[in-house]
Amino acid sequence: MTTNEMTKKSRNLILALLFLGWSLGNLDRYIMNYAVVSITGDLNLDASSTGIILSAFFLGYAIMQIPGGWLADKFGAKKILLFSVIMWSIFTGLTALAWSLVAMIIIRFLFGIGEGGFQPSSSKIIATIYPKEERGRAMSIMLSSGGIVSLFVPLLAAYLLGTIGWRTMFVAIGAIGAVIAFLYWKYIKLPQDEAVDNNKNENASTKVNFKELLKTPLMWNLIIAYFCIYAVNWGLVSWIPTYLQKNRGLDLMSIGWAQTIPAIATIIGIYGSGYIIDKLPRGMDKILGSISCGVIGILLYLMFTAKSVTMFIGYQTVVTLFLAFVITMLPAIVLKKLPSSITGSAMGIANTGGQLAGFVTPMAIGFMVDAFNGSFDAAFWMLIGFAVICIISLLTLNDQKGSLLNS
Template identity: 65%
Template sequence: MVSSKQRNLILLLLFAGWAIGNFDRYFINYAVLSITEDLQLNPASTGLILSSFFAGYALMQIPGGWLADKFGSRKVLIVSVFMWSVFTALTGAVWSMASMIVVRFLFGIGEGGFQPASSKMISQTFPSEKRAWAMSVMLSSGGIVSLVVPLLSAYMLTTIGWRMSFLILGGIGLSITILYWVFVKLPAHLKEEELKTEMESQKGIFKQILKTPLMLNLFIAYYSIYAINWGLATWLPTYLVNVRGLDLVSLGWAQTIPGLAMLVGIYLAGYIIDRLPLGKEKIVGAISSVAIGVMLYLMFNAPSVTVFIVYQTIVLLFVSFVILLLPAIILKRLPSTVTGTSMGIANTGGQLAGFITPLAIGFIVQAFNGSYNAAFWMLIIFAVICTISLLTLNYRKGQLLQDAA
């Protein structure tokens, strides 16, 4: 097993990489207010831009996971961070809606390999009883980013503008690429050549993964919870400005509280999941999904912005728990030799949701003349679907994969 010092360094770098990737994904939800004005876009076109990243990201999930299992997580991580950094910088150089869509799509392709490769890296370097905690640390960077992005976005957009902001973010990403190249290294017994040989000895395992009821349920659950997460993340800034009447600075301050809730929720989830009795995690996840649906209904019926933010904060607490629970199930229930592929398959559902949901909300809002009520009902339905998927999780075939490994 990897030494404690080395695995903590790897986890710190995974945290940094996930943070800068998430910053870009959250930042564009605020930058799109300026981009829409500069490029003269309607709601449907805005939704297409917000969704284009997720099209590439979803498309790369399974190939990214397979590549991590086949050639090693380190190589995929380095290539992934390099590619997304280049296309983040190029986002600041676009000149039309079409060029923006292409660049964001390629950005998604670049980032697509990071999540399955980082999950595999965690499964290789951390013992089973600490993997949910390690995953919570890495994913908590998204919570920290969601906390600082609203205020930092308002400052960046009103001072240096969205184009220069993306150029700077791309430069930071390239710096992290160099750190990965230098410091993210596995010990001799986990060399990439050995990992390749290990995978070649398990021919047919990919088909077994696809056929497991466990993976089908996780795919649906991933889709549902990320439809809620990215539906809110991509459109709430526009909703709060256009419907609730907030200005950009007020919006930034208002969103710090839900961002803090998401951060706390992720850390708390990591602590709880590692201590739940075997098989009970799906019950707790289903209860969380029910709570999400109830809070979403209360959100769009909230009489004031303050009450709206309170409900949003509670929603994000439960969303963060489910978002961590799903990869933790894979890390704990499936062998590390197929973690990358399994995570890629499941996370494809989440990123397809990230592509479809913002686009769908854009068309819904336009069709209902600016009303978001139907969009909120769509998210509530996804909470119900997530509940059913978790309650019907079948662990038996997951154990067969463990036995096959």
Template identity: 65%
Template sequence: MVSVKQRNMILLLLFIGWAIGNFDRYFINYAVLSITKDLQLNPTSTGLILSSFFAGYALMQIPGGWLADRLGSRRVLIVSVLMWSIFTALTGAVWSLASMIIIRFFFGIGEGGFQPSSSKLISQTFPTDKRAWAMSIMLSSGGIVSLIVPLLSAYMLTTIGWRISFLILGGIGIIITILFWIFVRLPANLKEEQLKPSGDSQQGIFKQVLKTPIMLNLFIAYYSIYAINWGLATWLPTYLVNVRGLDLISLGWAQTVPGLAMIFAMFLSGYVIDRLPLGKEKVIGAISCVAVGILLYLMFNAPSVTMFVAYQTIVILFISFVMLLLPAIILKRLPSAVTGTSMGIANTGGQLAGFITPLAIGFIVQTFNGSYNAAFWMLIIFAIICTISLLTLNFRKGELLQANA
């Protein structure tokens, strides 16, 4: 068994690691304003930069989960943090659109192994009734980062510039890698080999996970909710500057309220999800997706920036709940032996959305001469798709996989 002290140390480091990864990810959404100007890029090229990370991130989800199940969560975590730190630093040395796309792609490859392996580590070290809470603590760092990034990005970009900023972020990541190496260790009585199938058995389990209907629904739900999340995260800074007329400092302050909402939502969601009766997750999740669709419509029709941010804050509450609910379903419904693989498959949907959506929005905005209306309608449609995928979840199929494992 893992002691409470050991669990808390692991969770603290996962929290820090996820925070640094999210900062690196979110910072590009603000830095791209300066990068676009320096490299003289159009909206489609900007979309390519924002999407290139997600191409690598999505590509690594399934291999990252499989490697975590096969080689152990600790090894994959350390390599993941090290690799993304190196390519974060290299982002500050780009000289062209092509070099930026390539470096951000490999940054995505590096970060792609973190969530599947961290999810597996949580499933190994926390009891079932604490896993959603543990996941909410880790993911809440994303909310804290989203609160800090707007203001800190504005300061960094207007003082030291985007190139030096990326070099500093990469150096911080190297320090975090060393901390993972020293402190993330499973006790001797918890052999990872005992928690995963081997050989032909593992290959058979992978095929079962891939073919299980619950995974198809989760894949679609992940894609839909992350399309909304990353569509907003990647393009809202540009939208608020170019369409709503904010400057960088005002933008930073305007985005602190949604950031606070995400932190609150993550902590509250973990508490609520751990106490939901089995089978009720999909109903509550579907209702949340309906609320997201309605709020998105109100948001892009808001008559003022104040109302826009108010609706954005509320929509963040519901998006955060669904984004925590989906991995919690995997942690609670599927065996630890396949958590990495299962999370990798499902999260591939989310990260494909992260790749496609920013690129699609860039194309839409350029096609409609700077109008974002069609882009917002696309996000509303994804809210509807997410609702349907959750309502049609078949938990019995997940229980069959549990029994077979």
């Protein structure tokens, strides 16, 4: 079977399976933000320790992004995909055995290492089986898993933590991962040559090597933009449950219901963004992305100065719409501007910035909260600063120069 011989049904099946895997990965990351409330109580941890636990996963995840992408390009995306799902399933289950802060940090770090190859390898599969004009929408479907998961995770977490507890919960999630690994092994069938592009015009660029990729200004702009937008995203996602509980006085169930509204907005934003991005003329995506980052910065200020929980959730909901556009736009740039033969490496490099943000930001917010006696004001100002830097990175992004982009 070659790329061109793949039927629409085959593509949709693979996309559905990848969506399932991304959903499980997002489930673990989102549910940890609620489980950590119980974990810190059981292990007697302070805010700084909580931040370290939340960040440990992202350190391992970030470290594995570039190797994972390179391995996917060299040995095949399916092999790396399977390895990632198996490894993260094992360490998700092992989270239940953590007995101390150090044990939890090590397990979550190794979990991040295990999952690190999933995004670049799955992105490479999308670039391999879909033509350029459909990749933005395919990626938006993948990314929408985060919004869908965040819609039901708050209520699911409140129920599971109150019934079976966090240890049994992580065992169950690990078991689901094992089932998904089996489905990948059995049903994901890729073209014989995963490096074959859907557009023949890309073939001239397939010989670009890893060092040349690192020297491309486009990649460094993407790394910075990824870092900044994901710093905002994971800063909010990881700490909003704790913030709403400790600073706004909500219980976990109330937080769960309140967070369904931004979650719905995220789903709408990501699906809509994928459609819009595929229709935009060249260069317009980064302009709209810059405007979105500016709006995000303004709304973050309005969020932490909001007088009521209702206003806070309202501003958060609009923030998620603009975040969704930028988060969908960045991987679409990689999938559309670079040849699919190096998509794994390129996505791994760019996404390293995003995952380093996931490592740094929750931990930094934890230290800030302790330093300012429980106040989150400094943390919100930090996130606003990241939104401003993202504007600069996108405005200076040049996707029309360089041998990598002359496809």
